[in-house]
Amino acid sequence: MRRVVVLALLALALPIAASADIILTNTNGSILISGCCGLGSVVNSTGSHLHSWGAITAPPGHALGSVSFSTGALTSGSLWTGGTFSSAGSTFDVLGVGKWTQKLPGAPKGPVALFTGSFTGPITWTVVSHVGQNWTFQLSGAITGLYYDGRTVSGTTTQTLYSSTGQFTQGVGHIRVGTTNLTVPEPGTLGLLGTGLVGIAGMFRRKLIGA
Numbered sequence: 001m002r003r004v005v006v007l008a009l010l011a012l013a014l015p016i017a018a019s020a021d022i023i024l025t026n027t028n029g030s031i032l033i034s035g036c037c038g039l040g041s042v043v044n045s046t047g048s049h050l051h052s053w054g055a056i057t058a059p060p061g062h063a064l065g066s067v068s069f070s071t072g073a074l075t076s077g078s079l080w081t082g083g084t085f086s087s088a089g090s091t092f093d094v095l096g097v098g099k100w101t102q103k104l105p106g107a108p109k110g111p112v113a114l115f116t117g118s119f120t121g122p123i124t125w126t127v128v129s130h131v132g133q134n135w136t137f138q139l140s141g142a143i144t145g146l147y148y149d150g151r152t153v154s155g156t157t158t159q160t161l162y163s164s165t166g167q168f169t170q171g172v173g174h175i176r177v178g179t180t181n182l183t184v185p186e187p188g189t190l191g192l193l194g195t196g197l198v199g200i201a202g203m204f205r206r207k208l209i210g211a
Contacts, residue, residue: 026067029175036171037079044070065096085123117145155182
């Protein structure tokens with residue numbers, strides 16, 4: 001009897017635990033910084049191209065859609081030296097455009113809101129390098145939101161940014177590349193395995209009863 005219970009619990013747990021990672025990248029675009037560059041500053045991105053989504057990569061000179069994000073206010077440090085943004089009021093959205101989205105299982109027609117969410121917890125701003133007038137920064141943090149099929153997913157993103165001293169003083173920067181990793185639950189994949197284990201449990205139970 002104990003063996004039957006263990007198998008049944010395992011069958012139920014496996015579908016919940018199954019997940020897969022979707023890695024997406026974005027390139028180009030700009031950032032606009034209000035209140036640059038001390039406490040209270042807020043970063044907003046514009047025009048960043050969705051370059052890849054999983055195994056799908058945009059052809060040269062094209063984009064699969066767009067990636068946009070915004071932070072809450074800078075709560076510690078400085079954008080010149082590194083600091084931390086609040087996630088309050090933040091956003092992180094990925095839009096898919098084009099025929100490629102029709103190949104996504106269960107995706108609606110037309111432009112697809114692939115991910116609609118926000119940052120969770122603190123957002124880290126790091127100064128990567130400063131050579132002469134040239135600056136390179138990284139913005140990174142955890143995100144959560146709705147996947148295009150309605151499931152809630154979470155992940156992390158790292159955006160590499162650059163600017164010159166003159167532009168940055170005016171609150172202007174540029175996106176070099178961003179990498180985002182979304183962990184997407186896959187209840188259907190191991191659900192079949194779970195069903196099979198329930199069947200095996202039933203067989204053991206029948207044998208025990210027959211004995």
